[in-house]
Amino acid sequence: xxxxxxxxxxxxxxxxxxxxxxxxxxxxxxxxxxxxxxxxxxxxxxxxxxxxxxxxxxxxxxxxxxxxxxxxxxxxxxxxxxxxxxxxxxxxxxxxxxxxxxxxxxxxxxxxxxxxxxxxxxxxxxxxxxxxxxxxxxxxxxxxxxxxxxxxxxxxxxxxxxxxxxxxxxxxxxxxxxxxxxxxxxxxxxxxxxxxxxxxxxxxxxxxxxxxxxxxxxxxxxxxxxxxxxxxxxxxxxxxxxxxxxxxxxxxxxxxxxxxxxxxxxxxxxxxxxxxxxxxxxxxxxxxxx
Amino acid sequence: xxxxxxxxxxxxxxxxxxxxxxxxxxxxxxxxxxxxxxxxxxxxxxxxxxxxxxxxxxxxxxxxxxxxxxxxxxxxxxxxxxxxxxxxxxxxxxxxxxxxxxxxxxxxxxxxxxxxxxxxxxxxxxxxxxxxxxxxxxxxxxxxxxxxxxxxxxxxxxxxxxxxxxxxxxxxxxxxxxxxxxxxxxxxxxxxxxxxxxxxxxxxxxxxxxxxxxxxxxxxxxxxxxxxxxxxxxxxxxxxxxxxxxxxxxxxxxxxxxxxxxxxxxxxxxxxxxxxxxxxxxxxxxxxxxxxxxxxxxxxxxxxxxxxxxxxxxxxxxxxxxxxxxxxxx
Numbered sequence: 151x152x153x154x155x156x157x158x159x160x161x162x163x164x165x166x167x168x169x170x171x172x173x174x175x176x177x178x179x180x181x182x183x184x185x186x187x188x189x190x191x192x193x194x195x196x197x198x199x200x201x202x203x204x205x206x207x208x209x210x211x212x213x214x215x216x217x218x219x220x221x222x223x224x225x226x227x228x229x230x231x232x233x234x235x236x237x238x239x240x241x242x243x244x245x246x247x248x249x250x251x252x253x254x255x256x257x258x259x260x261x262x263x264x265x266x267x268x269x270x271x272x273x274x275x276x277x278x279x280x281x282x283x284x285x286x287x288x289x290x291x292x293x294x295x296x297x298x299x300x301x302x303x304x305x306x307x308x309x310x311x312x313x314x315x316x317x318x319x320x321x322x323x324x325x326x327x328x329x330x331x332x333x334x335x336x337x338x339x340x341x342x343x344x345x346x347x348x349x350x351x352x353x354x355x356x357x358x359x360x361x362x363x364x365x366x367x368x369x370x371x372x373x374x375x376x377x378x379x380x381x382x383x384x385x386x387x388x389x390x391x392x393x394x395x396x397x398x399x400x401x402x403x404x405x406x407x408x409x410x411x412x413x414x415x416x417x418x419x420x421x422x423x424x425x426x427x428x429x430x431x432x433x434x435x436x437x438x439x440x
Numbered sequence: 441x442x443x444x445x446x447x448x449x450x451x452x453x454x455x456x457x458x459x460x461x462x463x464x465x466x467x468x469x470x471x472x473x474x475x476x477x478x479x480x481x482x483x484x485x486x487x488x489x490x491x492x493x494x495x496x497x498x499x500x501x502x503x504x505x506x507x508x509x510x511x512x513x514x515x516x517x518x519x520x521x522x523x524x525x526x527x528x529x530x531x532x533x534x535x536x537x538x539x540x541x542x543x544x545x546x547x548x549x550x551x552x553x554x555x556x557x558x559x560x561x562x563x564x565x566x567x568x569x570x571x572x573x574x575x576x577x578x579x580x581x582x583x584x585x586x587x588x589x590x591x592x593x594x595x596x597x598x599x600x601x602x603x604x605x606x607x608x609x610x611x612x613x614x615x616x617x618x619x620x621x622x623x624x625x626x627x628x629x630x631x632x633x634x635x636x637x638x639x640x641x642x643x644x645x646x647x648x649x650x651x652x653x654x655x656x657x658x659x660x661x662x663x664x665x666x667x668x669x670x671x672x673x674x675x676x677x678x679x680x681x682x683x684x685x686x687x688x689x690x691x692x693x694x695x696x697x698x699x700x701x702x703x704x705x706x707x708x709x710x711x712x713x714x715x716x717x718x719x720x721x722x723x724x725x726x727x728x729x730x731x732x733x734x735x736x737x738x739x740x741x742x743x744x745x746x747x748x749x750x751x752x753x754x755x756x757x758x759x760x761x762x763x764x765x766x767x768x769x770x
Contacts, residue, residue: 183559189558189559237740237744240744241743241744244747245501246503246558246559246562247497247501247503247695247699248695248743248747249743250503250559250562251691251692251695251739251742251743252739252740252743252744254688254691254692254736254739255692255735255736255737255738255739255740255743256736256740257736258692258732258733258735258736258739259733259736259737259740261729261732261736262729262730262732262733262736263729263733265728265729265732266727266728266729266730266733269728270728369729373684373685377563377566377567377570380559380563381563381567384560384563413578415574415577415578416574416578418570418574419570419571419573419574419575422567422568422570422571423567423571425563425564425567426564426567426568426571429551429554429556429560429564430550430551430554430556431554433554433555433556433560
């Protein structure tokens with residue numbers, strides 16, 4: 151039984167939209183890992199935290215979740231700075247296992263805090279302005295997904311511009327390339343790290359508010375987002391924004407297609423199968439430089 | 441060079457003997473109260489799992505997050521064989537161990553062959569659990585399976601928990617001795633060298649790939665063996681036996697206990713299990729997840745302040761005891 155081309159096209163389109171949102175999430179993690187060498191296993195849990203925050207704000211203000219990013223982004227930037235100072239700085243340069251342990255601890259705390267406060271029920275916001283479909287003949291476009299995909303793409307390209315065209319970006323790239331030489335050139339490496347980590351967390355705040363325009367908050371979305379984001383980074387390699395975007399879209403489309411064609415269960419496992427195979431044969435990622 | 445003289449054997453076997461003797465008194469101390477015996481059984485099984493993890497995670501330093509992939513595979517195999525074909529778990533547990541070891545080899549060989557380590561190793565093993573979890577939903581269906589009631593040593597399953605507890609205690613004793621033996625053997629020194637600096641270990645001629653794979657296979661086969669005991673102690677199994685969070689929890693015990701420290705990991709497993717049960721019993725209705733919140737905090741504190749974990753405490757203690765015992769013995 152072959153599905154209709156309309157269904158296939160619809161599914162690919164949904165996958166692309168989802169992929170752009172994934173790229174926004176993966177960008178923060180990839181920056182933190184690429185520049186600081188910090189292995190953050192709590193990245194997905196910040197999105198979980200953000201989506202609850204957005205849920206509370208949007209419901210009490212009766213407004214659209216995407217507008218809540220005005221609050222979540224600065225708040226998460228400050229929180230990122232605090233977490234960096236208290237928890238991440240002491241484990242900089244320690245072995246991966248210790249870093250993973252500490253960030254798994256952060257994830258555990260966030261996850262179970264959410265479980266205690268909100269229980270294990272999925273929550274969705276009541277008011278959204280974008281929750282409708284545009285019918286374009288062959289496919290119908292979910293406007294919330296379209297807007298969040300476009301915004302994600304815009305921000306990812308914006309961060310790319312920041313990294314490649316500004317002095318701050320130059321300092322970040324220099325630090326990523328060689329920490330000691332960068333510090334000899336007068337770059338305040340500590341400040342760069344603080345900025346990068348806070349930026350990474352702020353991006354999860356933005357991603358959370360975009361996610362909530364069509365998704366739900368529950369205590370466990372963090373673990374699935376976290377693992378999936380690492381998969382995207384492994385596929386993309388730490389080359390740059392183009393590899394990141396490409397691998398995010400690949401993961402999104404694979405997930406969406408297997409969900410439509412096979413079953414939702416398979417769609418949860420397939421990205422990881424791809425991940426293990428890619429890891430075996432191209433450890434530098436599909437788009438990484440050898 | 442392995443030197444197993446009488447004193448080494450003494451220090452390898454004695455701790456497990458102490459654990460067995462002390463553990464065997466527990467059912468008597470609690471007056472055969474089934475709740476406490478079951479709690480003791482679950483603690484013993486958790487300690488066994490954590491000490492199996494100690495071989496790959498503690499000695500070899502590979503952050504393996506797939507413990508419940510092997511437990512689920514070996515345990516469900518042994519249980520299914522018993523339910524469907526009336527095959528005794530005495531055979532099923534060994535088959536489970538073999539299948540888990542084979543899976544570990546299939547996964548581990550390419551991973552180590554392609555030099556995958558650190559975060560990528562951890563992620564691959566986490567991915568393995570997710571894959572098995574989703575695959576088992578398709579194979580087993582989204583149901584909980586209950587084990588039909590059978591009794592006797594043929595099934596290693598009884599009306600009360602004591603016998604299973606004693607059996608698990610013996611398994612734990614074996615795992616403790618195996619850990620202590622490995623830590624004093626050539627394999628143990630190789631693994632610790634690999635953990636400290638893989639490049640340096642390779643440079644002095646250690647076959648890094650071979651020994652990491654060996655540690656992984658030993659770890660997986662122990663877990664495949666214990667799987668049946670775990671499932672019987674939980675009374676049920678399903679696709680959720682392939683649990684990612686539980687696998688992370690095992691690694692947490694190993695890290696909080698102290699990498700490569702038998703006494704540290706053993707105490708961490710017991711303490712965390714008891715604290716978990718206490719908090720769940722008294723506050724679980726009000727605050728679900730409180731014990732995990734505490735463990736998360738503990739993990740952060742241990743990671744930042746005391747990367748050597750509980751072992752810094754327990755090692756001093758055991759050294760003191762050992763000195764006293766040896767003085768008395770010689």
